[in-house]
Amino acid sequence: MRWSFRPSRISAMGSLLWPWLCAASVALSLLMLATLLTLLATRGLGHFWPAALEEATLHSGETVIGQPVRETPLPNTAGIERLYFTGNRDIDGASWRWVALDDIDTVAVPDDLIRLERSPWGDFIGRLEAVESEGQRFEDAAAWAFVARALTLPDSQRPNAQLQLTAANGHTITQPLSGVTLFQAPNAMSWGQKVVVWSERIWQFLSEGPRAANTGGGVWPAIFGTVLMVILMSVIVTPFGVLAAIYLNEIAHQNRLTRLVRIGVRNLAGVPSIVYGVFGLGVFVYGIGGSIDSWFFEDALPSPTFGTGGLLWASLTLALLTLPVVIVATEEGLARIPDAQREGAVALGATRLEMLTRVVLPMATPAMLTGVILAVARAAGEVAPLMLVGVAKLAPQMPVDGEFPYLHLERKFMHLGYHLFDTAFHGEDVQAAIPLVFATALLLVLIVLVLNLTAIFLRHYLRRQRGNEC
Amino acid sequence: MLALSSANPAQAPVTRFSAETCCLSINQFHLAYAGKTALRDLTLDVPRHRVTAFIGPSGCGKSTLLRAINRLHDLNESVTHHGQIQLEDQDIHAPQMNVTELRRRVGMVFQTPNPFPMSIYENVAFGLRLQGRLPKRKRDDIIEWALTSAALWDEVKDRLHRSAWQLSGGQQQRLVIARTLAVQPDVLLLDEPASALDPISTLKIEELIRNLKSQLTLVLVTHNMQQAARVSDYTAFLQQGELVEYGPTDQVFTNPRLQRTENYITGRMT
Numbered sequence: 001m002r003w004s005f006r007p008s009r010i011s012a013m014g015s016l017l018w019p020w021l022c023a024a025s026v027a028l029s030l031l032m033l034a035t036l037l038t039l040l041a042t043r044g045l046g047h048f049w050p051a052a053l054e055e056a057t058l059h060s061g062e063t064v065i066g067q068p069v070r071e072t073p074l075p076n077t078a079g080i081e082r083l084y085f086t087g088n089r090d091i092d093g094a095s096w097r098w099v100a101l102d103d104i105d106t107v108a109v110p111d112d113l114i115r116l117e118r119s120p121w122g123d124f125i126g127r128l129e130a131v132e133s134e135g136q137r138f139e140d141a142a143a144w145a146f147v148a149r150a151l152t153l154p155d156s157q158r159p160n161a162q163l164q165l166t167a168a169n170g171h172t173i174t175q176p177l178s179g180v181t182l183f184q185a186p187n188a189m190s191w192g193q194k195v196v197v198w199s200e201r202i203w204q205f206l207s208e209g210p211r212a213a214n215t216g217g218g219v220w221p222a223i224f225g226t227v228l229m230v231i232l233m234s235v236i237v238t239p240f241g242v243l244a245a246i247y248l249n250e251i252a253h254q255n256r257l258t259r260l261v262r263i264g265v266r267n268l269a270g271v272p273s274i275v276y277g278v279f280g281l282g283v284f285v286y287g288i289g290g291s292i293d294s295w296f297f298e299d300a301l302p303s304p305t306f307g308t309g310g311l312l313w314a315s316l317t318l319a320l321l322t323l324p325v326v327i328v329a330t331e332e333g334l335a336r337i338p339d340a341q342r343e344g345a346v347a348l349g350a351t352r353l354e355m356l357t358r359v360v361l362p363m364a365t366p367a368m369l370t371g372v373i374l375a376v377a378r379a380a381g382e383v384a385p386l387m388l389v390g391v392a393k394l395a396p397q398m399p400v401d402g403e404f405p406y407l408h409l410e411r412k413f414m415h416l417g418y419h420l421f422d423t424a425f426h427g428e429d430v431q432a433a434i435p436l437v438f439a440t441a442l443l444l445v446l447i448v449l450v451l452n453l454t455a456i457f458l459r460h461y462l463r464r465q466r467g468n469e470c
Numbered sequence: 471m472l473a474l475s476s477a478n479p480a481q482a483p484v485t486r487f488s489a490e491t492c493c494l495s496i497n498q499f500h501l502a503y504a505g506k507t508a509l510r511d512l513t514l515d516v517p518r519h520r521v522t523a524f525i526g527p528s529g530c531g532k533s534t535l536l537r538a539i540n541r542l543h544d545l546n547e548s549v550t551h552h553g554q555i556q557l558e559d560q561d562i563h564a565p566q567m568n569v570t571e572l573r574r575r576v577g578m579v580f581q582t583p584n585p586f587p588m589s590i591y592e593n594v595a596f597g598l599r600l601q602g603r604l605p606k607r608k609r610d611d612i613i614e615w616a617l618t619s620a621a622l623w624d625e626v627k628d629r630l631h632r633s634a635w636q637l638s639g640g641q642q643q644r645l646v647i648a649r650t651l652a653v654q655p656d657v658l659l660l661d662e663p664a665s666a667l668d669p670i671s672t673l674k675i676e677e678l679i680r681n682l683k684s685q686l687t688l689v690l691v692t693h694n695m696q697q698a699a700r701v702s703d704y705t706a707f708l709q710q711g712e713l714v715e716y717g718p719t720d721q722v723f724t725n726p727r728l729q730r731t732e733n734y735i736t737g738r739m740t
Contacts, residue, residue: 340584349574
């Protein structure tokens with residue numbers, strides 16, 4: 001029994017109730033977190049699974065071929081309708097089709113249904129009838145084998161070929177092989193093959209650039225931009241924050257002014273991030289960037305070099321945003337170091353600088369890393385200020401490439417958070433964007449997690465090395 | 471026993487040693503924290519190669535005096551002082567006095583062991599590294615000597631590169647003493663060095679203090695009357711920032727000149 005005996009029944013109830021309340025709130029938080037992660041994981045990762053393709057015959061005699069996505073109740077009437085992803089935007093004018101379940105006569109899952117990813121029209125779903133290549137004609141299994149083999153070759157070595165395809169309701173089209181990027185027959189696949197395809201598609205999502213106005217393809221530039229921006233931000237914010245904290249805690253006279261500065265710094269952490277964005281735009285981009293342009297890049301004017309949003313300004317803005325976090329965490333770490341340590345160093349003949357660098361700072365390193373962890377977590381998820389100071393919907397060039405000086409601080413970059421926003425609200429194909437939004441959100445969470453874990457392990461390692469907790 | 475001269479036994483004693491035997495000489499020293507007087511016109515001499523104990527009730531200023539000898543009060547801006555403290559005829563507050571050099575010559579050990587969060591070896595090497603570069607052989611020798619002097623070598627020689635924070639409290643305190651000895655100070659100030667330790671560790675520290683006086687001058691602040699009686703050669707009794715009585719320990723404990731001293735020593739504090 002953790003609680004003591006009380007004569008009054010109410011207080012006994014209370015002593016039973018309050019641990020229960022505390023436990024319940026923890027459980028609720030965990031539940032919400034688990035729900036969030038499960039939702040992101042299933043909706044995001046499920047998108048890449050090669051789902052079965054159905055061929056539904058309606059009472060009207062019409063057929064619908066596609067991948068069932070979800071079902072919702074019909075508006076205004078009883079019954080349920082099902083959303084099919086049908087592809088074939090070139091034939092039907094839309095890639096999605098709602099079908100009421102009551103209208104469906106039979107549903108089949110034939111093995112010969114295929115799915116092609118192609119440009120410019122997006123996915124095709126239907127059947128492959130034949131392939132014609134350099135006077136030869138392949139049909140059925142031979143055609144499948146031909147296409148599958150051709151797609152394993154690099155672009156330049158692929159044979160010239162025309163695919164003859166049949167969509168639902170007997171529409172036939174001819175598709176040149178050169179436009180095809182993916183050939184899939186999910187219904188004919190074994191479970192193991194599906195897993196392989198699934199992981200391949202996830203890898204493509206992670207490693208490729210976006211296509212079709214961010215509603216297709218991968219997010220590699222956004223991952224790269226996010227991580228690079230966060231690293232740059234940490235590199236800028238850490239020395240500034242640590243030096244400021246040392247000054248406030250170790251050097252400055254502890255008087256009313258110091259307290260005022262401290263309160264100010266703490267309150268800066270609560271300023272809405274968009275305000276920092278406005279500041280960054282006004283001071284960094286137009287002010288400093290504009291001046292740099294007029295001094296060093298006069299030839300390029302009026303088109304701006306540094307006078308427009310870019311990686312450097314975004315990193316600086318976020319560094320400013322996270323500065324209070326680093327200062328507060330470092331200061332708390334410094335304050336936790338017993339004065340006996342400082343006196344011990346000084347009593348051995350250390351100057352104040354030697355005391356700081358040899359005893360105080362090593363002891364405060366875990367606290368500084370905590371500050372950086374918090375800063376990274378905040379910066380990686382920040383979108384609003386970035387929209388003003390350098391993030392782009394589609395950056396034509398990566399901020400790092402083989403061209404001197406390799407790291408291009410003035411370039412615009414892509415960011416997962418903004419990519420998410422853009423995919424969700426600015427795409428034309430809303431249905432196609434939904435799973436990508438979930439996948440991107442999951443990825444963003446994972447990246448923040450990885451960045452944090454790295455810093456946490458580093459901190460743990462430093463503590464272990466010293467054999468202490470502080 | 472060294473020759474002691476006392477001008478007027480009834481008044482606050484002005485105790486002097488001859489220049490050959492005097493290590494620290496404190497002359498009408500006055501110190502205040504933010505205007506609040508902590509030490510009042512203190513005058514006493516500390517003899518070389520002897521253990522001098524400062525005793526007195528809490529807040530009597532004995533620790534303050536100890537810290538003043540090391541100029542640790544420099545870290546606190548609210549402290550003001552006047553009067554003189556001389557170390558081997560040099561005024562420690564003189565402008566030409568190098569504070570870090572003073573602190574090397576006057577080592578200090580605090581109440582709670584404060585080893586740095588580094589290895590045992592690095593703790594002892596800390597002061598040496600501040601002095602500048604030494605060949606590794608020489609440094610190793612000094613470290614072994616310091617740890618041996620602090621009666622710790624046998625216990626830690628196999629784990630010199632482990633964290634100092636893994637040592638027991640008593641070992642940590644001896645490590646701190648070794649760390650101080652490594653820079654070869656003339657004076658060692660001990661501020662209640664055993665008050666946070668168990669009886670056995672305390673005895674070890676006391677034995678160490680007795681052994682060390684052949685090498686240097688020790689000043690000990692303690693709350694423990696028995697400890698002062700056991701280890702010190704001279705005892706100064708302070709009360710409310712003033713020196714009440716100062717003399718050979720035997721005399722102070724067995725035959726104090728003043729009633730106030732006797733009351734305190736016998737535990738009849740008013």
